[in-house]
Amino acid sequence: MNTFQFHSTKNIQLAKDIFSANENAKFLSGGMTLLPSMKHGLIQPNHLIDLSKIPELQVLEESNEFLIIGAATKHDTVATHPLVESAIPSLAYLASQIGDPQVRMRGTIGGSLANNDPAADYPAAALALKAQIVTDRRVIAADEFFTGFYSTALEEGEVISQIKLSKPIKSAYVKFKQAASGYALAGVFIALYANQEVRVAVTGVASGVFRWEEAEQAFLGSQSKPDLQRDDVISDLHAPSAYRINIAQVLFKKAAQQIKNNS
Amino acid sequence: MQLTINGQIKDLAVQDNMLLIEVIRDQLQLTGTHNGCDTTQCGCCTVLMDQVAVKSCTILARQAEGSSIQTIEGLAGSQLHPVQEAFSQEHGLQCGYCTPGMIMSTVYLLQRYPNPTDDQIKEGLAGNICRCTGYVNIIKAVQSAAKKIQEAKV
Numbered sequence: 001m002n003t004f005q006f007h008s009t010k011n012i013q014l015a016k017d018i019f020s021a022n023e024n025a026k027f028l029s030g031g032m033t034l035l036p037s038m039k040h041g042l043i044q045p046n047h048l049i050d051l052s053k054i055p056e057l058q059v060l061e062e063s064n065e066f067l068i069i070g071a072a073t074k075h076d077t078v079a080t081h082p083l084v085e086s087a088i089p090s091l092a093y094l095a096s097q098i099g100d101p102q103v104r105m106r107g108t109i110g111g112s113l114a115n116n117d118p119a120a121d122y123p124a125a126a127l128a129l130k131a132q133i134v135t136d137r138r139v140i141a142a143d144e145f146f147t148g149f150y151s152t153a154l155e156e157g158e159v160i161s162q163i164k165l166s167k168p169i170k171s172a173y174v175k176f177k178q179a180a181s182g183y184a185l186a187g188v189f190i191a192l193y194a195n196q197e198v199r200v201a202v203t204g205v206a207s208g209v210f211r212w213e214e215a216e217q218a219f220l221g222s223q224s225k226p227d228l229q230r231d232d233v234i235s236d237l238h239a240p241s242a243y244r245i246n247i248a249q250v251l252f253k254k255a256a257q258q259i260k261n262n263s
Numbered sequence: 264m265q266l267t268i269n270g271q272i273k274d275l276a277v278q279d280n281m282l283l284i285e286v287i288r289d290q291l292q293l294t295g296t297h298n299g300c301d302t303t304q305c306g307c308c309t310v311l312m313d314q315v316a317v318k319s320c321t322i323l324a325r326q327a328e329g330s331s332i333q334t335i336e337g338l339a340g341s342q343l344h345p346v347q348e349a350f351s352q353e354h355g356l357q358c359g360y361c362t363p364g365m366i367m368s369t370v371y372l373l374q375r376y377p378n379p380t381d382d383q384i385k386e387g388l389a390g391n392i393c394r395c396t397g398y399v400n401i402i403k404a405v406q407s408a409a410k411k412i413q414e415a416k417v
Contacts (some may be wrong), residue, residue, distance in 0.1 A: 001280045001282075003278070003279070003280050004279060005281055006279035006325040008325065008326075008328070019392065023289075028326075031321060031322065031323070031326065032321065035321050035322075035323070036302060036303060036321065048279075048323075050274055050325075050326060053313075076315075099390070100306070100389045100390030101302075101316060101368065101371075101372075101386070101387055101389065101390050102306060102309060102316050102317050102318045102368070103318070103390060104304060105315045105316065106317055106318075106321070106322065126267060182389075200349065202338050222343070252272040258314065
């Protein structure tokens with residue numbers, strides 16, 4: 001790894017000050033993507049600012065409408081916390097399917113969302129669950145947050161502090177893992193709200209997470225195999241695009257079935 | 264910076280870009296923790312950090328500042344730890360390279376699930392790869408270790 005200066009602070013304002021005072025600085029949360037990227041020389045920051053010890057990024061609470069999760073909350077905490085289990089069980093399940101046990105002890109929800117890996121799990125949950133991404137300067141709706149391949153609406157130096165998820169009436173996440181990495185070859189998250197509002201978000205299939213409108217209509221109707229047509233469907237050595245689309249259709253059917261069986 | 268390693272407090276001079284595994288192996292000379300893939304996949308470098316299993320190849324030493332680390336060397340007292348004993352008796356290893364990581368993950372797994380089901384064992388060891396593919400005996404070893412720990416409590 002390149003040489004860099006490591007900074008740790010319990011104060012979010014101080015973390016931001018260190019960021020603005022230094023050239024080529026990066027925020028570090030769990031490090032499960034950033035550190036491997038640095039080992040490969042893909043990113044070579046001069047300063048790393050550790051966010052994991054800032055108390056306000058660790059909250060986990062609920063209100064009538066929302067489940068509120070601090071950005072530095074680890075996957076394992078989301079997977080096992082009774083509040084998540086009771087408010088949005090599919091989210092606890094999703095977190096339990098990320099990486100492996102050791103990775104879940106380090107990786108964080110905020111880090112995952114800020115990275116926006118096209119095959120990561122959390123973006124699907126955030127988009128389906130109408131997440132409000134609370135940062136140090138504003139609130140960004142999930143619909144505006146994810147802007148494509150590894151990119152988000154976050155500005156330079158902007159820090160996610162909390163993720164507010166709208167509690168659904170019912171929801172389900174079904175994922176088909178890429179066998180070696182455990183990332184989603186495809187993952188489908190369905191969230192059902194009052195007044196027949198349905199949101200279906202898909203990860204792993206295209207250049208970034210997206211809402212699948214045909215599936216949302218299909219959920220309310222009787223059709224079980226919605227069309228999926230996009231020009232950015234991933235095709236790689238793990239799966240050609242037609243296979244990914246087919247898997248997404250199968251996962252949608254399974255997730256929809258889970259929700260309907262659960263009524 | 265300060266680190267508690269196998270119960271002993273150490274004051275260490277580390278460079279900011281050093282990994283926890285580099286401090287454990289190169290500075291502290293605790294070479295039981297193995298560096299297998301260096302890419303967070305194989306789990307050979309697993310140690311307990313504040314009592315949870317983590318991969319020491321993907322943590323900066325500075326991120327571990329002030330924490331308490333337990334490595335494979337810290338398990339045995341005058342006798343082998345029950346998990347070590349079980350891996351030995353059940354032949355839960357072939358070449359042995361993955362074993363320290365397997366054992367540390369098992370110690371954590373059994374703290375969480377004292378009577379694990381087969382699925383909990385497989386899920387609990389999903390972050391540890393045995394390239395000799397000796398998984399059948401590894402699972403037996405975990406079951407046996409669970410029994411040993413339960414019996415010792417009675």
